[in-house]
Amino acid sequence: MEGLKKLAEYVEYGKRQEAKSLAQKLLGENISPDTIVKEGIMAGLNALGERFEKFEAFVPELMVAGRAAKEVLEVLKPKMTQGPLHKIKGTVVIGTVEGDVHDVGKNIVAMVIEGGGFKVIDLGVDVPPSKFIKEVKYHEANILALSALYTPTRLAMKGTLELLRTEGIRDSIKVMVGGAPIDQNFCDLIGADGYAPDAPAALKLAERLAN
Amino acid sequence: MKEDKLYKDRRYKINELRAKNEKMTARERTLKAINFEEADRIPIDNWMVPEIKKRCQEYWGCETDNELLAFLGVDVRDNYGPSYVGQEFKKFDDGTVADLWGVRRKIVTYGKGTSYEGIFKEVAWSPLEHMNTVEEINSYDGWPSPDWWDYSKVKSDCAAWHPEYFVLNKGDRLDRTAQLKPMMYLRGIEQTFIDLAENPKIVECIRDHVVNYFVEYNPRVFEAVGGEVDMFMMGDDVGGQRGPLISREMWRRYFRDGFRKYCDIAHSFGLKVMYHTCGDVYQLIPDFIDNGLDMLQSLQPRATNMDIKRLKQEFGKHLSFQGAMDIQQVLPLGRAEDVKKMVKYAADNAKPGGGYIFCTSHNIQADTSMENVVALFEAYHEYGGY
Numbered sequence: 001m002e003g004l005k006k007l008a009e010y011v012e013y014g015k016r017q018e019a020k021s022l023a024q025k026l027l028g029e030n031i032s033p034d035t036i037v038k039e040g041i042m043a044g045l046n047a048l049g050e051r052f053e054k055f056e057a058f059v060p061e062l063m064v065a066g067r068a069a070k071e072v073l074e075v076l077k078p079k080m081t082q083g084p085l086h087k088i089k090g091t092v093v094i095g096t097v098e099g100d101v102h103d104v105g106k107n108i109v110a111m112v113i114e115g116g117g118f119k120v121i122d123l124g125v126d127v128p129p130s131k132f133i134k135e136v137k138y139h140e141a142n143i144l145a146l147s148a149l150y151t152p153t154r155l156a157m158k159g160t161l162e163l164l165r166t167e168g169i170r171d172s173i174k175v176m177v178g179g180a181p182i183d184q185n186f187c188d189l190i191g192a193d194g195y196a197p198d199a200p201a202a203l204k205l206a207e208r209l210a211n
Numbered sequence: 212m213k214e215d216k217l218y219k220d221r222r223y224k225i226n227e228l229r230a231k232n233e234k235m236t237a238r239e240r241t242l243k244a245i246n247f248e249e250a251d252r253i254p255i256d257n258w259m260v261p262e263i264k265k266r267c268q269e270y271w272g273c274e275t276d277n278e279l280l281a282f283l284g285v286d287v288r289d290n291y292g293p294s295y296v297g298q299e300f301k302k303f304d305d306g307t308v309a310d311l312w313g314v315r316r317k318i319v320t321y322g323k324g325t326s327y328e329g330i331f332k333e334v335a336w337s338p339l340e341h342m343n344t345v346e347e348i349n350s351y352d353g354w355p356s357p358d359w360w361d362y363s364k365v366k367s368d369c370a371a372w373h374p375e376y377f378v379l380n381k382g383d384r385l386d387r388t389a390q391l392k393p394m395m396y397l398r399g400i401e402q403t404f405i406d407l408a409e410n411p412k413i414v415e416c417i418r419d420h421v422v423n424y425f426v427e428y429n430p431r432v433f434e435a436v437g438g439e440v441d442m443f444m445m446g447d448d449v450g451g452q453r454g455p456l457i458s459r460e461m462w463r464r465y466f467r468d469g470f471r472k473y474c475d476i477a478h479s480f481g482l483k484v485m486y487h488t489c490g491d492v493y494q495l496i497p498d499f500i501d502n503g504l505d506m507l508q509s510l511q512p513r514a515t516n517m518d519i520k521r522l523k524q525e526f527g528k529h530l531s532f533q534g535a536m537d538i539q540q541v542l543p544l545g546r547a548e549d550v551k552k553m554v555k556y557a558a559d560n561a562k563p564g565g566g567y568i569f570c571t572s573h574n575i576q577a578d579t580s581m582e583n584v585v586a587l588f589e590a591y592h593e594y595g596g597y
């Protein structure tokens with residue numbers, strides 16, 4: 001459908017005002033929020049993800065697209081009468097680990113994941129392991145997403161995983177990790193469930209882990 | 212230097228290797244390398260966080276930082292520039308302190324209670340973040356002035372190292388010559404990225420304030436050092452782990468002219484230019500060369516496309532390199548053998564024809580074991596000789 005295609009394009013290019021008006025209009029035409037998420041927001045984010053992979057889009061473009069996706073989702077939320085979308089995809093608790101206050105990458109990931117239809121609880125920066133555990137329990141989250149920028153602070157990820165085990169809830173939650181000093185090796189080393197190098201990949205990973 | 216047997220034994224290997232390799236002064240060696248000539252061995256530069264510096268001094272029995280650098284065979288000496296004599300930096304009740312640009316920073320501790328505990332100064336408040344117009348930004352009262360510095364001692368500071376060592380005008384980490392980084396501090400990182408995507412006038416306005424400052428400040432520094440500095444270092448992170456943060460077109464549009472000006476000014480004083488950027492900047496390297504860069508610093512091996520072998524092959528005729536030692540995986544998580552292998556790889560590939568200085572791709576971080584730090588410096592001397 002033409003309108004949804006246009007919406008995808010607005011999201012992809014971060015045109016948030018146009019995207020929000022169009023989403024409103026599509027709702028008025030009785031297009032379901034689920035369809036709008038799938039064929040508008042997600043299609044836009046996926047197209048951007050592909051351009052990002054090919055070095056045709058960079059961080060500024062991710063930033064404005066993630067913001068547009070998130071704002072369109074806000075427009076849709078009141079209309080999601082058949083159960084909020086997060087029931088479909090899952091709840092993600094996300095934060096930057098203890099000792100680290102860098103949140104740009106984490107914020108982009110949070111925006112893109114939320115724009116992609118997850119409920120996201122963002123705990124901010126310098127989050128101690130005990131707080132992650134408390135919030136995971138409280139929100140009955142499916143996924144815990146941990147971010148770090150410095151190599152010394154990434155060890156706090158390990159500490160958080162250990163506390164999940166001590167608390168006996170490691171098996172009931174998937175843990176994904178990301179940030180500049182993180183790679184698949186480090187992810188395996190600390191026993192996390194998945195690593196994503198960037199926001200589009202993080203959304204795909206969250207979808208895989210939630211299933 | 213402590214002369215107990217324990218320390219002497221620990222210093223033995225490096226001393227032996229140095230005696231075997233070294234036939235020239237640190238400065239001669241490094242000048243050769245930056246001019247694409249082979250010296251007696253690959254020169255060494257050293258970047259480490261204070262926590263590691265302290266551990267190194269304790270381990271090798273060095274009583275001062277200078278003793279440590281001299282023992283390790285570090286050839287480059289850093290000069291941090293003139294002394295700040297402007298108004299006292301404001302302290303706030305929330306514990307934050309304003310810097311040169313009026314950006315407020317706070318101390319953040321990481322690894323609390325562990326062996327790798329340390330601190331970083333982090334941005335806590337960006338003064339331009341909530342401004343919406345060019346007029347507001349122009350009327351910001353915190354723009355710094357080159358008059359806030361006392362340039363009178365910088366020459367004697369540098370002359371104390373010359374002529375034996377190679378002197379690098381490095382500037383303070385937080386005030387280093389740059390464009391994008393001060394913009395991020397002043398405006399907030401996220402807002403800067405959004406501006407880059409949709410507010411070109413604001414980007415240009417902040418950039419002009421930043422560039423104009425350094426274009427006035429740097430010639431005064433270079434004039435004041437009176438030939439006692441060999442190289443000027445600027446630093447501006449434009450690379451991410453898997454590619455540049457911004458497109459080449461965007462870099463050209465906003466940052467090329469400033470980059471070129473910074474290089475031209477240094478060259479007009481006879482200085483070479485080193486540029487630090489983290490991350491993968493492979494796509495931008497031809498532009499860096501075209502706009503005057505002499506030496507690229509960091510070569511972060513874990514970033515995509517920054518393999519020293521490839522960079523040397525593709526750009527080594529026009530560009531020299533410093534860095535390439537991995538602080539993200541090998542040094543903190545690898546074994547001593549992995550560290551040695553990494554040093555040998557860089558030496559084998561970057562040694563021919565000079566143009567390379569050994570260094571870590573950023574400061575050795577507090578999560579690195581002494582065993583690996585020892586392996587690193589021993590390997591520099593083991594594999595660096597010609």
